[in-house]
Amino acid sequence: MSDVILQATGLHKSYQLGKVSLKVLKGVSLTLQRGEFVAIMGASGSGKSTLLHLLGALDIPDAGTVRFEGRDIFAGGSRARDRLRNATFGFVFQFYHLLPELTVLENTLLPCMVGNSVWSWFSRRHALRRQATEMLERMGLKERLRHRPNELSGGERQRVAIARALANRPRVLLADEPTGNLDAATGREILSVLKSLNEEGQTIVMVTHDPLVAASAHRIVSLVDGRIAARQEAPKAP
């Protein structure tokens, strides 16, 4: 098997805005190597978030396929996509999207709870909780386990979101403008977290409109008007 982990071919996606059909993606193909850190860049509305959602099985394309390790992720119906989102992909969003009623630890454990039935949860809960705690400690949130999201700063929230995305040890981490809502210093912090994860072998796809942020990636894919404009290696590629 090759080192290609995710391969998108000829993705089309349009949205219905009232009576107008808005074509967002017009045949996007993209190949992702295992262990790669790819940045998707583009202006607002260029379809980069949509592409990320399609890569992570959060949305369904009008045409085209996405293959994860050679298998079509849209072939198995919604249950199969739910399973992929739970165990194979991890999402990080610009607005963190944490559940306000849950503590930091519980938010992080959410994918584990979704992935386990009541009984398997009760038999594995200690291991899962330890694992999530370790992840949060690594994110520098050791003192924050019992806090609620509204008691945290933006950077801390985003680190919780990353910890949650990694809870089920996903094969691909998909980050949608992870620094978009943060100040520059905090943004850099998050980026360094992502970079160090990548160095440990985590495949990462990151959407951003900020060239400075994109510069952290191995490779930058630019989307212009629903098509891939150019590919370029990041200057600091290993």
Add this chain to the structure above:
Amino acid sequence: MYKLFLCLRYLYKRRIVFFAVGAVCLCVMMVLIVISVMGGFLNMVKDRSRGMLGDLIVESTTLQGFPFYEEFIARLKAEMPDEIHEATPVIITFGTLRFPRNGMTKPVQVVGIDLEETYRVNDFKEGLFYEKYYPGTTHFERQQEPYLGLTKDGQIALPPELEAARRRWEANASPQEIADAWRDQRLLLEVEADDLPKELNRGRIPAGLKRAFENRLFQLPDKVEVAVAKKGKKWLLRHAYGVNTIQRDGDKLKVYYSAYTGPGYFAEPESPLSREGPGWQGRPLPGVILGTDLCAERLRTGGYARYCRRGEMVALAVIPFNPKGGFQEGTGFLTMPLRYVDDCRTGVYDIDSMSVYVSFEQLQDIVNMTAFVPDDRDLDELASEPEGAAATRPSGPAVPARTTQVQIKLKPTVDTRDKVMAARNRVQAIWERVSSEGLAALRDAPNVLDRIEGPVSWVKVQTWEEKQARYIGAVEKEKYLVTILFAVISVVAVFLVGVIFYMIVQQKTRDIGIIKSVGATSLGVAGIFLSYGAAVGVVGGAFGTALGTVFVWYINEIQDLLIWISPSAQVWNPEVYAFDRIPSEVNPSDAIGIYIAAILASVAGALIAAWKASKVWPVEALRYE
């Protein structure tokens, strides 16, 4: 796992859901209370119905009755000794009752019973008033009217026989029972000596005394016969419902409701100050027991104010019928003067306001239901008969004595429905045998057969439930109807749960998107809200069941509290209802059923919200902050 976790977390984190829990709780409470009270009422009605009928009733629903009952009862006791405790004939007919003292006449149902046998067949004895407080003094024999008088030591008392009977009751009664019987004899108030009426006053209550009674529990009626007189230090006030004393204690007056300290309403001597002792008056007359509501007014306390004195004469008029149902020739209403010896309260108003109980033999005699030899000679033959003592009596076989009912009490061992039905069928078989044998014996007397064949064929054997099926059925229907009504009202709670859950889903669209983005299925998300609904039902239902149960247990105390706050808040008015207290038992199977229904209803209320939650498209939900 997340379904359980999130629904529990949402249950106590989302305050708005407390409204849904509260609504479910109130509805469960409401339905439970209604079912319990109505169910309790139904059980009481059943108990009372059984209590006044015995277990099996053999009857002809006609006024002329049926023959062969004596052989029938003898045969029943001989053939079913293990099943039959007692069987007694009862005559039921109609008539009018007149109270000569106040000129009141009422329509009545006249019931002829053997007192001792009836005591053994049903709960009749428990409903008697004087028999309770003066045990052994209630009977249908000829008797006079007792009257109160002053004993040598200045006490107001009844004739010694009655006083002795009352002491027998007191010796066996609990302190609570004695307190209950004396509840109308407490010290009401003290008045200053200045308020004391200076002279005897008839027709109106002295103003000073009336003022003193104002704003008290007990109110003196406006227009009563009042006599106030002084005797040493004791002041007596008499009014329509009994005797009252006013005692001077130093410069204070103490007013008592009644000077006679025993229960009941008795005749007093002409002057309350008469030095004569208690005694008996009037000519001896047979006794009669009246339905309590015929001779007394029900009070809010659940007690009765009797307006007929014990032993007072009443006049009962009945119509005799011949066996073929026609009027006895030459007779119309036959009137008999009787003395009111007691009153009976079965608890069923329709019975207590209509029934008059007299001795079986006496009633049988007066309505011509005793055995007689039919006289079919025509007028010409009669005209040729010599007059007076020389007249020949008609001869030949007699028409047997008749009754309209035989009440049967079964032994306690006949305890299941199947056993009762089996007993009923045996009784039926015995009746058929007795009646056909009886008819066969009269084969040679066509004039007798002609008179009794019809009545014999109209006899039915029923259990008390069958006999009272319509009355009990009505209460049963009422219970179901009210329960259904309240269940329909409870649907409001389903809508409330629906609305609140819909709001929560609206507010939580983004969170639902998040949960889906980490891999939750649509079904799983729907499951969160369905189990959330179930949790609302479980919690609300548990509170509702607990509160409802406590409410039902203490429903009478709650009513007492309401009455204490405002007397008009009395919901269960013993003046209206046959039972003094509100039924206060919760049937566990009712409670469980309501609880399960509450959970199902809450889940149903959450359905639309759950469906909407499952339709949330994560990309849309997560697009914006």
